[in-house]
Amino acid sequence: MENRMGIGYDVHILADGESLVLGGVKIPHDKGIQGHSDGDVLIHAVVDALLGAAGLGDMGKFFPSYDDAWKDISSLLFLEKSAEKLHNAGMEIVNIDSTIIIQE
Numbered sequence: 151m152e153n154r155m156g157i158g159y160d161v162h163i164l165a166d167g168e169s170l171v172l173g174g175v176k177i178p179h180d181k182g183i184q185g186h187s188d189g190d191v192l193i194h195a196v197v198d199a200l201l202g203a204a205g206l207g208d209m210g211k212f213f214p215s216y217d218d219a220w221k222d223i224s225s226l227l228f229l230e231k232s233a234e235k236l237h238n239a240g241m242e243i244v245n246i247d248s249t250i251i252i253q254e
Contacts, residue, residue, distance in 0.1 A: 156198070158198030158209075162191050164184070167182070173193060174225070194228070197225070
């Protein structure tokens, strides 16, 4: 099996009245991430990297923000569905390395 590497990133706006979710964990904070789904930038970046490494496209191809099916949904579902797509393509996730930078 050949090794592949993907690089993904995601950017969202911090906003009042939103939930702050990172890696599927809701973090108490006075601001949260504005997004169509739960706005989990960590999971979104990982999903984008996995799909890219597999040559399947990007997150927007499979989970477009204009589709109400993904409105307010947990981004962990994106990760689960993406892992299934990789498995169906005969690929295996071996390692994930990620960095989160948050500043006001």
